[in-house]
Amino acid sequence: MNRQFRKIVATTDVHSAFGSAAPMLAHLHAARSDSLIVDCGDFFEGSGFYRLGEGRIERAVLTSLYDVLAPGNHGWPHYFEPQLHRMTVCANATDDSGAPLFDRLRVLDVGGRRVTVTALIGPQAFNAIPSTQRVGHRVGDPVQALRAVMLEHHHRVDAWMVLSHSGFxxxxxxAESCPFADVVFAGHCHSDVLGPARVGDTLVVKGRELGAGYAVAEPVDGGWAARSCLFADVTEVPRDLAALLDEISSIDQQLRGSVGTLSEPYRNTSLDRRRLLEEIAGRLHTGLGADAVVLNETALRTVRLGTALSLGNLLAIEPFGNQLVHAFLPEKDAQGHDELLSRLAEDVGPLVVAPAPLPPAIRTVLTTDYLADSFLGGRTHQAGTRLGQAVHHVLTSPPPESAEPDKGDRR
Incomplete structure (x- = not known):
């Protein structure tokens, strides 16, 4: 099919959220007739669909419905698979020698204008990629990279579209530093800020995450217009998508299976992930005899819970399969705990520690393999359990204070 693009449709941070995928898939399928379909990163990881499907669904959706991709920190290795690598652009990710890891841009006609589509990954997002997945990879300054690409190609194009995985x-x-950009499609935000926000002549806009919505930009007299929209409900889907939806439905049935009854404090509520992590950290500290426990709040996700814990709930709460490990602290961090925690919080967000404050002289902490390998030097030994197992145990076990007291020997 010879497609003529009138506009650009952008999703972001879908995170394998296929529980209600029909509206997104049907809309993108229909939009392909006159729209360039792009994604701003983190299409992979974040739900049981990824854990059970191992990326098959995401790969099928991207290769059948999308045109251009920006890489995200989640699912980073997938963007190097041959089919997806050919679709991916990024101006500021290189190897150790400075060679680009991906094509830096695409040039296409949109609404009668010659348009460059490029992408950027922010340093914070890049550093959140597990260290073992980015060996030999480097990230450059986004502003400098975008300016360099513009200087090389400005004579060829009329407009600049940026797919950014950096945060709104x-x-x-x-946008303030690169006023030549016409539209910046934002990602890596996980916020309710959608825009469009105007910075000079540049529009910054974001679609809703988790497959709920999209951003769209189209040429108008004197520039570009942009807006954020929700995917509309659908009653039927195109026949072309039937096999894909059947696979989604098959995994969905597995995810609906119960793995236990929720403990009273967690029933019929939106999960407070910090409260859950604090309870997990406290139990791990006492139960496994760890000197200290350090966990990052973003290791868990918030979901709405009922009375039973489903497999889908569990894999949505802890979608990353983190292993718990005892990590040996680097020598410089064995005493300066405040500096260590401050640095970790800057890299990964709010932390939960037990005990609080940390003891003055500890050499190891119980944490996730992700934190240990990426930020604590990688010297570890296994704790023999996964974070997901700890989540399951706490959510389905009575809190310690509610346990029936010992009534002694009644013989």
């Missing part, structure tokens, strides 16, 4: 606030700064 960072994209506002990018």
């Amino acid at each position: 606030e960072e994209d506002l700064k990018l």
Whole structure:
């Protein structure tokens, strides 16, 4: 099919959220007739669909419905698979020698204008990639990379579209530093800020995450217009998508299976992930005899819970399969715990520690393999359990204070 693009449709941070995928898939299928379909990263990981499907569904959706991809920190290795690598652009990711890891841009006609589509990954997002997945990879300054690409190609194009996996606030700064950009499609935000926000002549806009919505940009007299939209409910889907939806449905049935009855404090509520992590950290500290426990709040996700814990709930709460390990602290961090925790919080967000404050002289902490390998030097030994197992145990076990007291020997 000879497609003529009138507009650009962008999703972001879908995170394998296929529990209600029909509206997104049907809309993108229909939009392909006159729209360039792009994604701003993190299409993979974040739900049981990824854990059980191992990326098959995501790969099928991207290769059948999308045109251009920006890489995200989640699912980073998938963007190097041959089919997806050919679809991916990024101006500021290189190997150790400085060679680009991906094509830096695409040039296409949209609404009668010659348009460059490029992408950027923010340093914070890049550093959140597990260290073992980014060996030999480097990230450059987004502003400098975008300016360099513009200087090389400005004579060839009429407009600049940027797919950014950096966060909305960072994209506002990018727009201020690179006023030649017409539209910045934001990602890596996980916020309700959608825009469009105007910075000079640049529009910054974001679609809703988790497959709920999209951003769209189209040429108008004197520039570009952009908006954020929700995917509309559908009653039927195109026949072309039937096999894909059947596979989604098959995994969905597995995810609906119960893995236990929820403990009273967690029933019929939106999960407070910090409260859950604090309870997990406390139990791990006492139960496994760890000197200290350090966990990052973003290791878990918030979901709405009922009375039973389903497999889908469990894999949505802890979608990353983190292993718990005892990590030996680097020598410089064995005493300066405040500095260590401050640095970790800057890299990964809010932390939960037990005990609080940390003891003055500890050499190991119980944490996730992700934190240990990426930020604590990688010297570890296994704790023999996964974070998901700890989540399951706490959510389905009575809290310690509610256990029936020992009534002694009644003989």
